[in-house]
Amino acid sequence: MALQPQDALAPDLSIIARIAAGDERALGELYDRYGRMAFSLAVSIVSDPADAEEVVADAFAQVWRSASMFDSDRGSVVAWMATIVRTRALDLLRAQRRRARVIERATVMTDDGESPALAPAPESTERGAEQSEAAALIRQSLASLPAPQRRVIELAYFGGLSQSEIAEQLSEPLGTVKTRMRAGMEKLRNVLRPLMEVNA
Amino acid sequence: MSAHEWLEQAPAYALGALNESDRASFDEHLNECEECRREVRALRDVAGLMALGTRPVEPPPRLRERILGDARRVRPLNARTGGAGGTGSNTIPFPVQPAMQPAPIPRAPTPITPMPTQSRAPGRAAPFGPWFAAAASLIAAAWLGVQYTRERDARQMMGRLQDRLQQQLVARDSTIASRDSMISALMSPNVETITLVATGRPPSGRMYLDRRSGRVTLAMFSLPPAPAGRTYQLWGLRAGGGNPVSMGTFNTRVDGTAVAVLPVPLGIAFAASAITEEPEGGSEQPTTTPFLVTTWKAD
Numbered sequence: 001m002a003l004q005p006q007d008a009l010a011p012d013l014s015i016i017a018r019i020a021a022g023d024e025r026a027l028g029e030l031y032d033r034y035g036r037m038a039f040s041l042a043v044s045i046v047s048d049p050a051d052a053e054e055v056v057a058d059a060f061a062q063v064w065r066s067a068s069m070f071d072s073d074r075g076s077v078v079a080w081m082a083t084i085v086r087t088r089a090l091d092l093l094r095a096q097r098r099r100a101r102v103i104e105r106a107t108v109m110t111d112d113g114e115s116p117a118l119a120p121a122p123e124s125t126e127r128g129a130e131q132s133e134a135a136a137l138i139r140q141s142l143a144s145l146p147a148p149q150r151r152v153i154e155l156a157y158f159g160g161l162s163q164s165e166i167a168e169q170l171s172e173p174l175g176t177v178k179t180r181m182r183a184g185m186e187k188l189r190n191v192l193r194p195l196m197e198v199n200a
Numbered sequence: 201m202s203a204h205e206w207l208e209q210a211p212a213y214a215l216g217a218l219n220e221s222d223r224a225s226f227d228e229h230l231n232e233c234e235e236c237r238r239e240v241r242a243l244r245d246v247a248g249l250m251a252l253g254t255r256p257v258e259p260p261p262r263l264r265e266r267i268l269g270d271a272r273r274v275r276p277l278n279a280r281t282g283g284a285g286g287t288g289s290n291t292i293p294f295p296v297q298p299a300m301q302p303a304p305i306p307r308a309p310t311p312i313t314p315m316p317t318q319s320r321a322p323g324r325a326a327p328f329g330p331w332f333a334a335a336a337s338l339i340a341a342a343w344l345g346v347q348y349t350r351e352r353d354a355r356q357m358m359g360r361l362q363d364r365l366q367q368q369l370v371a372r373d374s375t376i377a378s379r380d381s382m383i384s385a386l387m388s389p390n391v392e393t394i395t396l397v398a399t400g401r402p403p404s405g406r407m408y409l410d411r412r413s414g415r416v417t418l419a420m421f422s423l424p425p426a427p428a429g430r431t432y433q434l435w436g437l438r439a440g441g442g443n444p445v446s447m448g449t450f451n452t453r454v455d456g457t458a459v460a461v462l463p464v465p466l467g468i469a470f471a472a473s474a475i476t477e478e479p480e481g482g483s484e485q486p487t488t489t490p491f492l493v494t495t496w497k498a499d
Contacts, residue, residue, distance in 0.1 A: 024272065027267065036256060139253045162219045182212075
């Protein structure tokens with residue numbers, strides 16, 4: 001399974017190197033590869049599609065300006081992109097003072113225990129079958145976590161909450177939150193290992 | 201904080217869920233710990249994959265154009281003139297926006313005006329001379345631009361390298377200082393060696409006790425790290441009985457070993473020592489069953 005349909009054409013790192021050299025077409029390629037992921041992540045945090053558009057435009061502008069600073073020792077390209085989008089999205093929420101509402105939304109689970117951010121689309125609009133397959137595996141892996149573990153991870157990642165804030169939000173002891181976060185991430189890491197190796 | 205405790209913070213760090221001060225400490229620790237850097241890298245990749253698993257939402261088609269349009273107006277940091285397969289090496293197409301681009305970027309070399317026709321050799325009709333000269337000037341100017349940019353890139357890279365080396369030196373100095381202190385503790389003529397063994401099974405340990413300077417160097421083996429939020433504590437037991445006296449806390453690494461230099465309170469005649477597992481930070485008095493209870497009798 002491949003996360004990137006264009007793996008055979010160019011690995012992520014070479015696209016980043018071309019962007020760092022000022023190659024605008026490489027930025028287009030990166031967008032074609034991760035634009036939808038970036039937009040979906042932004043929507044899952046800020047909710048409003050117009051805000052998500054701002055977030056993604058800002059994030060790609062940052063990638064364009066600072067591709068030369070990318071350090072593969074610190075993580076994969078997709079992880080770097082996701083970090084930039086997430087940070088921009090959370091910054092926007094803080095600036096708009098809408099964070100509380102989003103946290104509230106993130107705390108509410110659907111009937112089947114799925115959080116809104118990670119619920120499958122009602123009707124698949126995915127283009128690449130491989131990406132779809134990978135995304136499905138990731139969602140499945142998240143869904144396989146015990147609900148309390150998934151919840152603390154989602155509140156941290158999509159809600160931007162610190163462990164202490166999560167403990168307060170869920171009225172749970174801090175130690176419990178820490179243990180759940182560690183256990184959940186460890187499980188995710190194990191089930192997602194094959195994808196990480198492909199993506200490395 | 202022990203290596204084990206740092207590693208436990210890695211998932212929260214990768215998820216951005218540490219509070220400000222913990223994150224700053226962890227950042228510092230990452231500068232000197234390869235194991236934690238590897239751990240954080242892997243966990244960040246997990247977080248990145250979570251982003252790929254979000255409910256798919258199709259971005260509006262105009263977003264791609266907008267992003268590329270924005271890029272045309274701003275040059276990337278350190279971009280070399282004429283990127284590989286880029287928008288052309290004969291022009292530098294992105295005007296600099298000072299608000300978004302703090303670093304000074306050299307402008308495109310000014311094209312040299314073609315030589316006036318009067319300078320052509322009289323009677324010679326060949327039109328290539330001026331064009332050739334102009335092209336040569338452009339190439340020379342572009343080459344100078346490339347050299348300038350390369351030099352600037354190299355200087356920035358050297359600067360970053362120097363910073364990193366400086367940090368490594370500081371970390372190394374601190375490690376060496378702590379080892380020096382440990383060696384001097386072990387080499388003291390007053391040191392007594394005490395072996396800590398449970399009856400025929402792990403864990404085990406050795407203590408290098410210097411009663412005169414009031415410190416003990418403890419080496420532990422085969423002792424699994426204390427669980428999250430817990431630590432190990434060394435206690436001194438007085439010769440005449442009474443409450444145990446704390447000599448400090450320590451924790452073992454993932455491989456079950458630890459070396460710790462702990463203070464031995466002066467003026468108290470200790471006859472034995474013991475170890476207990478306690479909550480993080482240690483306890484006033486032991487709260488769990490002691491193990492490796494050992495009479496202080498030199499080997």
